[in-house]
Amino acid sequence: MKIRAMWCVLLFFLASAFLSAQGQSDNSLHVSALDWLPVHAMREITSEFEAETGITVTYDILPYGNLRQKQVTEFVAGTGAYDVIHYDLPWIIEYTSYLEPWEGHIDPTELNLDGIVDPILNANQADGVFYGFPVNTDALMLYYRADLFSDPAEKEAFQSAYGYELAPPETWDQFYDVAEFFTRDTNGDGEIDLWGTTLQGGVVDPIWCEWITVFWSWGGEIFNEDGSVSINSEAGVESLEFYTSLMRDGLAPPDSPRYGFDETTAAMQQGRVAMSINWIFAAPLYNDPAVSQVEGNVGYTTVPREVTHASYLGGFGMGVARDSNKKEQAFQYLAWLLHPDQQRKLAELGSVIPRETLLTDPALNAQYPFYEFALPVVQSARPAPRMLDYARVAEIVAVAASDALTGQASPSEALDRAAQELESVSR
Amino acid sequence: MISNPFRGRIRPGGKQRRRRGPLLYVVTFLTIAIAAIVVYPMVYALYTSALDWRIPMPAVFVGFENYLNAFRDRLLLNSAWITVRFVGYSLVAELLIGFFAAYALFKCPFAVQRVFQLILFLPVVLPPVVVGLVWRLLYSADNGLLNYFLGARHSWLGDPSLVFFSVVLVEVWHWTPLVTLVFLAGLNALPADLFDAASVDGAHEIGILRHIVIPLMEKVIWVVIAIRSIELIKVFDEIYVLTGGGPGRMTEVVSLYNYKLGFVFFEFGYAAAVSWILLIVTLVLVRRILMRMLRSR
Numbered sequence: 001m002k003i004r005a006m007w008c009v010l011l012f013f014l015a016s017a018f019l020s021a022q023g024q025s026d027n028s029l030h031v032s033a034l035d036w037l038p039v040h041a042m043r044e045i046t047s048e049f050e051a052e053t054g055i056t057v058t059y060d061i062l063p064y065g066n067l068r069q070k071q072v073t074e075f076v077a078g079t080g081a082y083d084v085i086h087y088d089l090p091w092i093i094e095y096t097s098y099l100e101p102w103e104g105h106i107d108p109t110e111l112n113l114d115g116i117v118d119p120i121l122n123a124n125q126a127d128g129v130f131y132g133f134p135v136n137t138d139a140l141m142l143y144y145r146a147d148l149f150s151d152p153a154e155k156e157a158f159q160s161a162y163g164y165e166l167a168p169p170e171t172w173d174q175f176y177d178v179a180e181f182f183t184r185d186t187n188g189d190g191e192i193d194l195w196g197t198t199l200q201g202g203v204v205d206p207i208w209c210e211w212i213t214v215f216w217s218w219g220g221e222i223f224n225e226d227g228s229v230s231i232n233s234e235a236g237v238e239s240l241e242f243y244t245s246l247m248r249d250g251l252a253p254p255d256s257p258r259y260g261f262d263e264t265t266a267a268m269q270q271g272r273v274a275m276s277i278n279w280i281f282a283a284p285l286y287n288d289p290a291v292s293q294v295e296g297n298v299g300y301t302t303v304p305r306e307v308t309h310a311s312y313l314g315g316f317g318m319g320v321a322r323d324s325n326k327k328e329q330a331f332q333y334l335a336w337l338l339h340p341d342q343q344r345k346l347a348e349l350g351s352v353i354p355r356e357t358l359l360t361d362p363a364l365n366a367q368y369p370f371y372e373f374a375l376p377v378v379q380s381a382r383p384a385p386r387m388l389d390y391a392r393v394a395e396i397v398a399v400a401a402s403d404a405l406t407g408q409a410s411p412s413e414a415l416d417r418a419a420q421e422l423e424s425v426s427r
Numbered sequence: 428m429i430s431n432p433f434r435g436r437i438r439p440g441g442k443q444r445r446r447r448g449p450l451l452y453v454v455t456f457l458t459i460a461i462a463a464i465v466v467y468p469m470v471y472a473l474y475t476s477a478l479d480w481r482i483p484m485p486a487v488f489v490g491f492e493n494y495l496n497a498f499r500d501r502l503l504l505n506s507a508w509i510t511v512r513f514v515g516y517s518l519v520a521e522l523l524i525g526f527f528a529a530y531a532l533f534k535c536p537f538a539v540q541r542v543f544q545l546i547l548f549l550p551v552v553l554p555p556v557v558v559g560l561v562w563r564l565l566y567s568a569d570n571g572l573l574n575y576f577l578g579a580r581h582s583w584l585g586d587p588s589l590v591f592f593s594v595v596l597v598e599v600w601h602w603t604p605l606v607t608l609v610f611l612a613g614l615n616a617l618p619a620d621l622f623d624a625a626s627v628d629g630a631h632e633i634g635i636l637r638h639i640v641i642p643l644m645e646k647v648i649w650v651v652i653a654i655r656s657i658e659l660i661k662v663f664d665e666i667y668v669l670t671g672g673g674p675g676r677m678t679e680v681v682s683l684y685n686y687k688l689g690f691v692f693f694e695f696g697y698a699a700a701v702s703w704i705l706l707i708v709t710l711v712l713v714r715r716i717l718m719r720m721l722r723s724r
Contacts (some may be wrong), residue, residue: 003448010456069690076482076693097483191580201585203673255568257585257674272569323594392692403675406587420504 002176003078014104028056029330032071033086034316035061037281038136038351042337045345047162048337055329057084064088068391072098075323082378083324084333085132088124088314089374090384090394093150099319101128105331111338117375120354123383126315130160132319133338137354139311139381140213141373143268143286144168146274146299148182157181168301175304179251182274192250198248198276201257208263209312210277213303215239215312221384222393222422229422231397232415239306240411244404256274257406265386269293279302279314282353282372300370302377313381315354354378389425396421429434446605477702493700503701506684512548513595513680514659521600521655525606530636532607532648540611543549549606550648555601557669562597566669586671594678595667602658606651613647614640653713660709681705 004268055160057381061069068091074081076100087095110240111133113121120134148154149166158166162177168177172282179196186194200206211224220235230236246252253259253267261278265285268276269292276282285291286298302309318337320330336342340355347358348367352374358374385393400418403409409417434643435464480486497503532540550558554567555634566583574580589664599680617640625635663682666672672679685705689698 003452006452072482072693073690094483201674203671203675253569254580254582255585257582258568258670267569388694395687396690399673399675402673406674408583408587408675408677 007125016055026057027054027326028035028319029326030081031057031059031084031086032082033059033061034069034072034088035063036069036316037284038316039086040344041346041349041351041422042135042210045342046333046337049333049417053332054334057333058407060361061186067128067324067353076319079322080321080323081328081352082321084135085319085321086131086135087319088132088251089120089313089317090386090390091392092124092317093126093386093388094318096129096131099131100322100324100327102133102319102331103326105320106335108306110335112340115340115353115355115357116285117359117378117417118385119379120379121316123313123315123386126386131251131333132172132317133412134315134354135318136316136351137374137378138279138314138352139374140209140277140303140314140372140375141280141283141300141311141377142168142275142277142303143282144269144299144301145273145294145297147294147297148274149299166297169275169304171329172214172304172371176246177277179246183251194250195273196275197246197258198244198267198273199252199256199405200259200261200264201402203402204395204398206260207401207405208394209314212397213277213310213312214243216382217305217308218305219307222397229419231400231422232412232419235307236415237412240401240415244407244411245247247394247405248407257402265345268298271376280321280370280374284350284368285290296385300373302373306325309380311377311381313378313383349399394426396425436442440692454714467600472699475695476697478696480694480696482695484695485697486637488694493697494704496697497700497704502676502679502684503681506681508681509676509678510660510680510682512591513598513662513678514656516591516595517598517602517659518655519651520595521603521621524599525603525651526610526648527605528603529610530609530640540615544608544611547608549604550601551605551608553601556660558597558601558669559665562593562600562665563669566593578720587674590674590677591607594666594669597669598659598662601665602655606655610644610647613644615641625692645723646720649716649723650678653716657709657713660705660712 021296034043039059043059050056057353060070067086068088071085071087072094072381073080085095085099091175115283116134117137120137124130124132124134133332149168155166158178158181161181164174164179166178169178175197181191181196182194183196184194185192190296200210213224215231215236218235218239220230220239222229222231224230247256253272255263259267261282264276264278265282267273268278268282268286271293283298283300287295303311315418318334320327320334324330343353343355344358347353347361349362350368353359356375359371384390387393396418400409404411404416407412453603475487477490479489479492493636532543535543561586565571568574568580568585570584571583573583581589583589621639621643622635625639630638661682662680663686666678666680666683667686670678672683681701682705685698687700688701
């Protein structure tokens with residue numbers, strides 16, 4: 001009797017293990033998405049969709065470091081666990097194998113494609129086929145303490161020290177001067193407590209995005225037209241030397257090699273830095289009195305240039321998983337979500353939508369003053385290299401930049417090593 | 428009524444039947460468990476290691492190529508060297524601190540030992556991820572407690588000259604208490620009359636340690652070395668949370684590199700091969716340690 005009972009228990013566990021490993025067969029859509037304000041905004045308005053159609057939508061939220069892993073693991077295992085995928089634009093080439101093309105499911109004219117900012121639109125396609133649609137956009141901007149910059153005493157001191165007027169830096173040389181000027185001990189205790197700038201030195205994504213922007217602004221390219229590696233070109237070495245000099249000369253907080261988005265944002269919020277290169281998305285966070293001590297005192301401008309202005313184009317898209325068994329409902333949800341009406345609601349909730357009409361809308365501009373710069377920055381921003389092995393390229397470059405930043409290798413050594421490693425990455 | 432352990436299976440007047448039921452049941456469960464949890468993944472990993480499988484591309488059979496590439500992989504060799512250093516420093520620190528802490532406790536009355544045993548268990552039962560996260564906060568250059576109490580500004584996890592020490596410190600903090608507890612148990616099991624005889628003969632502390640305690644504890648020491656080596660070679664959670672392998676690749680131990688291969692670059696074939704290499708290396712090392720242990724008196 002006991003043995004029989006035990007066998008039943010064993011069978012029960014095996015059965016439940018087996019069943020739970022199957023894809024979801026209920027009438028709800030499962031979305032895999034980033035833990036991010038724009039996503040929370042989407043969740044908020046989704047209740048209207050659920051009410052209209054009777055389809056429930058559940059969001060599986062993950063932090064950035066785990067998102068791609070989880071999604072790809074589910075794809076490879078073929079579980080069909082997710083129907084809708086929220087993805088970072090650089091992953092699109094890899095995801096062409098996992099996402100369902102939009103042709104035949106959605107009529108793009110309904111979504112008013114013309115209003116979408118070009119670089120973002122292109123970033124969601126591969127070989128002219130749409131695999132996803134842009135839901136938010138982001139790019140790097142230069143933030144600065146407008147109160148410090150407009151203070152007459154500061155202006156005078158800067159003018160006499162450097163010979164030109166204090167203003168948000170246009171070139172990297174000016175950026176260095178301003179950073180040097182503002183790095184100081186403000187309360188006389190012998191310790192520096194205000195730094196000129198933050199440096200997003202964390203490996204992989206923070207330093208990858210930030211330094212590659214500097215590199216691009218020097219006119220550098222990771223790969224030449226013919227596919228050969230040119231990360232260790234003169235532009236590469238010079239831009240990395242400049243970037244490293246900011247850390248070496250003490251113009252950034254000592255923990256910068258560990259800084260990611262959170263730490264960088266906190267540094268400005270706590271009034272510890274005079275300038276900060278950060279994402280458009282940080283703007284509302286600087287002006288939220290609940291978390292920011294510098295509310296109302298933060299100005300924005302484009303990232304300085306050496307040869308040209310550059311910015312790393314961030315942003316996410318959404319697509320339907322190829323192994324989903326609820327594709328039609330999934331496309332129905334996306335068509336609803338990406339309709340201009342819903343996009344306006346999302347914009348009002350804080351999501352930066354890559355539509356010209358919204359970015360130039362007067363009401364939204366009044367609510368979000370940084371929109372003034374968001375449109376030109378996004379229009380001139382560059383996406384990450386579109387290739388299958390994007391993750392490896394980012395890691396190699398990030399490690400090289402980090403090695404140089406922490407003084408473990410000279411910029412030219414680090415970049416030569418990176419070039420060597422990049423040779424073996426498939427393009 | 429006295430509870431009947433044979434539950435009525437005793438035949439009246441006959442020999443008691445041997446209970447085969449429970450044994451069969453246990454063996455079945457264990458076989459299924461081991462086959463599913465241990466053997467199947469290992470065999471599948473071995474099969475995968477013979478493939479060039481970078482998803483989403485289809486897998487291609489390549490035999491030993493992944494293993495050959497491993498020996499030429501500069502990054503793998505780099506992570507192996509980092510792992511060797513990490514294991515070396517951590518093991519030496521844990522053994523020294525653990526042994527002397529255990530010896531000091533051994534000299535204390537039992538009540539004191541009991542109290543410390545309780546305290547020492549606390550770090551050990553914490554999940555590695557929690558330990559990593561807490562120490563990451565402590566190490567923060569901007570608002571970390573460590574800098575606060577030291578009145579310093581060090582970037583414990585960002586400064587190349589400090590990060591290795593910082594990571595080893597966390598590992599030692601986490602596991603030395605376990606080493607201490609094991610050594611304490613070993614010391615308490617030593618025959619008391621040896622110590623009495625030694626003190627009667629006028630031996631001093633160092634002599635007792637050198638000639639009595641350590642030789643008698645040799646087996647225990649080797650077992651601790653074996654167990655800790657295995658864990659240190661595999662270390663992942665704390666380092667992943669503390670540094671993610673950085674700055675640069677300074678703390679990229681083998682398991683971290685393997686993780687990147689498998690779950691960032693999605694090169695499953697090569698990652699499986701690296702896993703198998705790690706397994707074989709660990710097995711060889713532990714076998715040698717255990718052979719040493721068995722040879723000691």
